[in-house]
Amino acid sequence: VNTLLQGIVMFLSSFLGTLGFGFLFNIRGKKLLLAATGGMLSWLLFLVLRPLTESEVLRYFLVSALITVYSEVLARHLKTPSATFCIVSLVPLVPGSGLYYTMANALGGNAEGFVSKGLHTLELTAALSLGIVLVTALFRKRSKNGTNRIKKE
């Protein structure tokens, strides 16, 4: 029961966090709620996929790919750029704090910490971006084929 409660608090807090973020990015209404739900989902997936692989990098890639699918589907449905959802929904995972710790180490004169934090942050960012770019490219290819077909008919 305790872990369940902990989980609920965690998801509510990630929902709140993304909600504020989306508001700051001037998303409104239904789209804001959907984007915040995506933020909650991305954190949920990140935790749920843990038994599958311990590697954070791999999980980052998987979650960002899945969330990009979520964003692309919603974007098609609501006729809006997928970035509206994608940027905000992935915010819980985006390693902004990693870059911050990296630079804090650099300013504090801790060269070892700078390198290890920096590399880890770079890996996570690369995994995240790869997920986004790959899925977007797949969706784009499909939709292009779709329009060509319509034109030929």
Added chain:
Amino acid sequence: MLDDSRFMAPLQLAGQLIMENGGETYRVEETIARMGRALGLRDVESFAIPSGIFISYRKSDGSLETAVKRVRRGATNLTRVDEVNAVSRLLENEGLSCEEALERLEAIAHRRPLVSPWILVLAVAISSGGWAVMFGGGKWDFWDFACAVIAGGLMQGFTTMLDRLRMKSLVSTLAGSFLAALVPMFFHHFTGLGSVEMIVAGTLMPMLPGVAMTNAVQGAMRGDMVSAMSHAISAILTASLIAGGVLTASWLFGLLTGGGLM
């Protein structure tokens, strides 16, 4: 006078609006190409970098029309990007005329923001509280939440005030992160409640350049090196400034209380 030069205005404005409100460079180029095609222009070429847009197309007399637009990035406003996207789609599918498109784009450009900056302060405050609890691993600690809300609100409020005074974002980032770190430290020092690291991490979250960093790597993966470099440098600069603000705060805290924390 109906010559082909009139097509430039909507293309330029659409590109400018997308870029200024935080859209990616490839989206700018793509939208301009689509709109150009919808307007029946030949040889539409555009080249966008985060600080400017170059557009050219061929006029019916065979000469090239070219324009350069300097762009300054502001706050991210994804609703505006969305609206510009809608205009471009109308142009493509519903046969909107060039003048109608320009009119709609100008309406988007001149519309005032929906909410006052003070409501944004509230949004950032709540967001900070959420992150602080999330970083704490879902253990519900009311004081973590409350302190992060207050620190986040102060941070965004102070930053907004500095922006109003037309300070450079460099100054407001430094000052904002300084506050975001100092408030939780003193809160913990005087009350013994909350965990400083979680609160600081949560409060800083809305300020951290995570989106710029992801955009940088995404740009590089798409082969868009110029915007990748410019996003990367802006992300590193912002992170360094935030780190500088936090270190200054912890140095001051150590000086005042006789024992550093971070």
